[in-house]
Amino acid sequence: MTTNSKSDLFRRLPSVDELLRQPDLRPLVESEGQAATDAARAVVARLREEITAGTLGERGVEIAVSGIKEAVERQLRQALSHSLRPVINATGVILHTNLGRAPLAASALEHIAETAASYSNLEFDLNSGERGKRDVHVERLFQKLLADATNHVGTAAPGHPAEQSSAAVSTIVVNNNAAAVLLSLNSLAEGGEVIVSRGELVEIGGSFRIPDVMSKSNALLREVGTTNRTRVADYERAINDRTRLLLRVHRSNFEITGFTEQPALEELISLARKRNIPLMEDQGSGALFDMQSVGITGEPGVLDSLRAGVDVVTYSGDKLLGGPQAGLISGRADLVSRMRSNSLFRALRVDKLTYAALEATLLAYVKRDHDAVPTLRMMRLSKNEIAQRAGKLATQMRSPRLKVDVIDGESVVGGGAAPSAVLPTQLIALTHQKFSADELCRQLRASDPPIIARVEEGCVLLDLRTVFCEQDAILAATLASLN
Ligand SMILES: *Cc1c(COP(=O)(O)O)cnc(C)c1O
16 A cells, blocks of 8 residues: 555544534533543554554545444453453363462452452561561461471481471462462572472473572572482482582372382481581462362372471462462461561562452351362362362253263363363353354453363363353353353
């Protein structure tokens, strides 16, 4: 398109002033004021950009101008509505990082609402009337949940200053697990060396890489072993007088199979004890309940590790725990106390909303009310329960062009927890006469609320494990309405 014809097209667009003076936009301008002006400006600017880019021709401009009032209304609605919205997760990935990981328990939402809408005793001791500490609200619950570990942690050799406090397990909360690792490494190993296996130098995604976090913490990474095989002797050989910490990292999102070797946790614990160097484990997922009860084996819980003698465990609040985004550091009280007095802790600490959500979530654990925590409930759902819902929904969804089948499949935990563990489920498999699977998915994403599905082998798959029961009806209605 020539510059000339483009300037012709520009001339056909109304100016913002002309647009705002149009009688059918008057009511909008009167009720919404500046927001309506901004919306009109945005619409005109977008059309100008499209003309400049050559994507809007003569006919396109004509159509755009005739529908400009609707465009301004749409723009305004969008500008004044939330960008962060609830979606229906029909992927079957329970801890879907892109979909916000753990949905919170109802009691957590209530506790957030009641404490956030008013003043609270966040850092105020109601007994003494003096300044208090924000940790106390969850520390008492962690004490209960990890009570079994007390007397097991504490690797200090006789005569070591840590000895006297070694019996107690203490926990602090920071912004996320990445922050927990950063704070722990900086507090325990700044200026010294940390020994890690080459098979555990992971990248978790979102640019969390163990070597990078290590260098930000001012600790020196001492890699040992090889990608597939590391022995406890490799750790032992690397220990020198600058060694501050032995680090074990949960591989989270990958597995090494084949010719592999990893020291057992117990071997690392005895080495740590023998040489009087703390052992830290970055668990990532960090379960506070028995994963074996839902058929997932080989995932160590926080309590297992502490009981076995690991000195410090770091884990996420919004992975297997099913709470708010947070990083939790549980371990030997003397070590955790060094983290608490680190000035980084102040920069990484969490707000009252997080404490409220975490306290309510932990309280559900203390009461052993596991079904109150949505992620735990989803993990505990049996294939049978899901199959019943899927069967019922499938009959409600049928429309002339939609083929609906119920098939066997697998849900996954996600969030880097138990990468190879799967939970048996039943899936609703959809194919549409007119739309491809990708197009069907796009339409589901465009519905309100958006529905996020999986595509496999030309089929759209819905896994009800991650769909709340009360959302089943919305799914049925949305699908029945697609033609
Ligand atoms: C998920 C994970 C992290 C990062 O945790 P965030 O809470 O997302 O910051 C760190 N380490 C491991 C092993 C993980 O699995």
